[in-house]
Amino acid sequence: MATETVAKPRTSVRVGVQKFGTFLSGMIMPNIGAFIAWGLITALFIEKGWIPVAELGGFGTNAEGDPNVGIVGPMVTYLLPILIAYTGGRMVYDVRGGVVGAIATMGVIAGTDAPMFIGAMIMGPLGAWTMKKxxxxxxxxxxxxxEMLVNNFSAGIWGALLALGxxxxxxxxxxxFTDGAGAVVGFLVNNGLLPLTSIFIEPAKVLFLNNAINHGVLTPxxxxxxxxxxxxxxxLLEANPGPGLGILLAYMFFGRxxxxxxxxxxxxxxxxxxxxEIYFPYVLMKPILILAAIGGGMAGIATMAITNSGLVxxxxxxxxxAVLAQTSRDSYVGVILAVILATAVSFLIAAVILRTSKNKGDDDLSAATSRMEAMKGKKSSVSSALTGDQAGTSGAQPGTVLTRPVRNIVFACDAGMGSSAMGASVLRNKIKAAGFPEVKVTNSAIANLNDTFDVVVTHQDLTERAQPRTSSAVHYSVDNFMNSPKYEExxxxxxxxxxxxPAGDAQPAAAAPTAAAGHGAHAAEPAPAAGAQATDGQAAEGKGVLLRESVILNGTATERDAAIDEAGKLxxxxxxxxxxxxxAMHEREExxxxxxxxxxxxxxGTNDAKEHINHSAVSIIRYPEGIxxxxxxxxxxxxxxxxxxEHLHILSSIAKIFTNKAQVAQLEEATTVDEVLELFRKVNA
Structure with missing residues (x-):
């Protein structure tokens, strides 16, 4: 049977910019609280602030006649760049990477008088990556x-060398670079051309490309x-809520x-x-509405330029x-006017488009939301506000039409040893219960996938990586592998x-093709526990995979990273x-x-970390109070x-237990390790 499919997808420039922008955003966003603190202190205590205080704002001289340093300057010169560098380094190589990245960044901070945000975004991840290598x-x-001696001195020596560099x-x-970019901005402002940036910024927002521009250039x-x-x-070039609000108001009055x-x-x-992002699907339903966003953005920027307004x-x-909280003392009129005029211009343009168009914007909002999430690369946090709880998660990824019977389903994750194995076990049981035991459900690392599967199931953050390897398959994205509603679909x-x-065409289970043969052990066959019998009391412990000393009923960790360390120590x-x-377990979690x-x-761990496994093992820790x-x-x-x-037997047992509320309750109430192991033995009996 033939399969109709779109051309094999490639990693596009848009996706690359998205990933780059997401990485930059990942360094900035966790530290926004520090930016807000600096902004409030600046707005209050600088010489032109609401409550000028020379000792805090860093103007005037002290009793000895020396210039006041204040805290505004040191915060923006040292605190914010170092926080960014540490965050970026930690994203690459956990705390060790964060520390080395922060050390390295002190070099670029000390080497210039300007705030080194771009330098921090470079040195933080670079220091962590090189330390990892x-x-x-x-x-x-x-x-x-x-170990401690080598680790501490290697980090110190390499950090010092990077700082000197x-x-x-x-x-x-x-x-x-900063001077050049500043000169470009100055040229645009002086020649009244800054509003033209909306031609690029507003479409970039809808395509999720704005983070690279906003956090990589505009914020520094x-x-x-x-x-x-x-x-x-x-x-306020990108953050002005006016353009999006105008489009939503137009839909309120003229949509359907x-x-x-x-x-x-x-x-x-x-x-x-x-x-x-909540207004992006409304634009995607009728792409010409991007003109409304551009018009609104240009009106807002022009207003601020004319009134000489800005945020601190x-x-x-x-x-x-947030906009009003960060508005400069002398800019409230200009900023508020910029938001109002941006809203008004956007509304008028969108209203004209909707009223004069045969399509009044009554297309499928769910489909538009799904397109938005496909561009974003993951589920939108606000999609349920548009189309209900299932918005953006219902159905397979668009682009492939399956015209043959489903015979091979694969669950894929980064390493192919944990999440995917559990999901495969859960779905395998559901498909068998539906009367289709001949359908093979396997699991695999994404790196081991090939284009021989009928259906591919991945975590929503990994779908884009799996699609190029399995372009003729139907792809389903899930947000968890245990009880996703996608399984029923x-x-x-x-x-x-x-x-x-025809009944005669169905392949018996023993003869069904093993789609991933030769592409990694995890993809080669389904988890043996799907129908296996426990024997000699060993099934409960997975033939040495799960031992009683690896089960703890009362874990001591109080947060995620400590729990990973506790499980890893076992x-x-x-x-x-x-x-x-x-x-690598921490790296996988990030x-x-x-x-x-x-x-x-x-x-x-990650797929690359398999070389650090000596033999298969599973540890179980219970946290009665939850973390x-x-x-x-x-x-x-x-x-x-x-x-x-070797470990799939016990993972299958765990999957069976955690899809049964009564058995989960038994685990919660267990008072001995033997009760836990006995439950695993019974579930496969």
């Missing part, structure tokens, strides 16, 4: 007892301009159907909550509350695709892994959460290190 050179080669080299380069330049002039227009009904709620979230610090998120797809197949104590694997649903998380796991409550943490398929 250096550590890899002697990983596993250090004599026991000398930054002082004598990079600081000059970044200073020249705006900070420097604010330090020199007390305010900057650059902070779900778009008109949902527009008032979206307007509140956009204007007061500052979540601008970034407004993040782009809420009117997949079962229905299996049922519908096989319902028209694996270390058994000699199943080395310490680099525990580091990439994609291992939260599975039903109070369960299964931290494990926060990226906004989700987790009571059970299962550490996983797997070679070949």
């Amino acid at each position: 250096i550590d890899a050179l002697w990983d596993g080669k250090i004599r026991p007892g000398f 930054g002082f004598y080299g990079l600081s000059w380069v970044v200073q020249r 330049l705006g900070i420097q301009q604010s330090l020199e002039q007390g305010k900057s227009i650059l902070f 159907g779900a778009a008109r009904a949902s527009a008032p709620g979206a307007a509140i979230i956009h204007f007061l909550g500052g979540i601008h 610090a970034p407004a993040a998120p782009g809420s009117i509350i 997949i079962v229905e797809l299996v049922r519908s695709s096989n319902s028209s197949t 694996l270390l104590d058994r000699g199943a892994v080395d310490v680099s694997y525990v580091h 990439s994609v959460s291992t939260y599975m649903g039903s109070f369960l998380a299964i931290p494990h 926060d796991w990226g906004g989700k409550q987790v009571k059970f943490v299962v550490g996983v290190a797997g070679l070949n398929n």
Whole structure:
């Protein structure tokens, strides 16, 4: 049977810019509180502030006749860049990377008088990445007892060298770049051309390309301009809520159907909550409305330029509350007017477009939301406000039409040993219960995928990586592998695709093709526990994979990273892994959460970390009070290190238990380790 499919997707320039912008945003956004603190202190205490205080604002002289340093200057010169560098370094190589990145950044800070935000964004990740590569050179080669000595001195020596390099080299380069970019902005302002930036900024917002521009260029330049002039227009080039509000108001008055009904709620979230992406689907339903956003953006920028208005610090998120909180003392009239006029111009243009068009904006809002999420690369946090709880998650990824019976389904994750194995076990049981035992459900690392599968299931943050390798398959994105509603859709797809197949055409389970043969052990066969019998009392412990000393009923950790360390230590104590694997468990968690649903998380290493596994092992820790796991409550943490398929038996047991509320309750009430192991034995009996 033929399969109709679009051309094999490639990593586009847009996706690359998105990823780059997301990385930059990841360094800035966690530190927005510090930016706000600096902005408030600046607005209050500088010489032109609301409450000028020379000792705090850094103007005038002290009793000894020396200039006051204040705290405004040191915060923007030292605190903010170092926070950015540490955050960027930690994103690359955990705390060790953050420390080295911060040390390296001091070089570029000391090498110039300008705030080194761009330098911090370079040196933080660079220092962490190079430190990671250096550590890899002697990983596993250090004599026991000398690890701390080597680790501390290597970080100190390399950090010092990077700081010297930054002082004598990079600081000059970044200073020249900053001066050049500042000159370009000055030229645009002096010649009245700054409003033209909306032609690029507004479409970039809808395509999720704005982070690279906003956090990579506008914020650093705006900070420097604010330090020199007390305010900057650059902070409101992208954050002005007016253009989006005007489009939503136009839908409220002239739209139809779900778009008109949902527009008032979206307007509140956009204007007061500052979540601008909520209006993107309304533009995607009718792309010509981008003209309204551009017009509104140009009107707002022109108004601020004419009134010489600006903010003292970034407004993040782009809420009117954040905008007003960061507005310079002399700019309230100009900023408020800029928001009002941007809204009005955007509304008028959008209203004309909607009224004169045959399509009044009553297209499928769910489809537009899905397109937005596809461009974003992950589920929108506000999509449910537009189309209900299932918005953006219902159905497969667009682009492929499957015209053959579903025979092979693969769950793919980064390492192919934990999350995907659990999800495969859950779906396998559902498909068998639906009467299709011949359908193979396997799991695999994304790196081991090939284009022989009918259906591919991935975490929503990994779908884009899996699609190029399996372009002829139907792709489903899920937000957790344990109890996703997508599983019912997949079962229905299996049922519908096989319902028209003559009985004689169905392949028996033993003869069904193993789609991933030769592409990694995890993809080669389904988890053996799907129908296996427990024997000799060993099944409960996974033939040595799970031992009673690796089960703790009362964990001591109180937060996610400490819980990962606790689960990893149990694996270390058994000699199943080395310490680099525990580091990779943290790296994996930063990439994609291992939260599975039903109070369960299964931290494990990345695909590259498999070389640090000595033998398969699983650890289980219960946290009766629960711990926060990226906004989700987790009571059970299962550490996983797997070679070949040795650990899949116990993971299948865990999957069966955690899809049964009664059995989860038994685990919560267990008072001995033997009760836990007995439950795993019974579930496979």
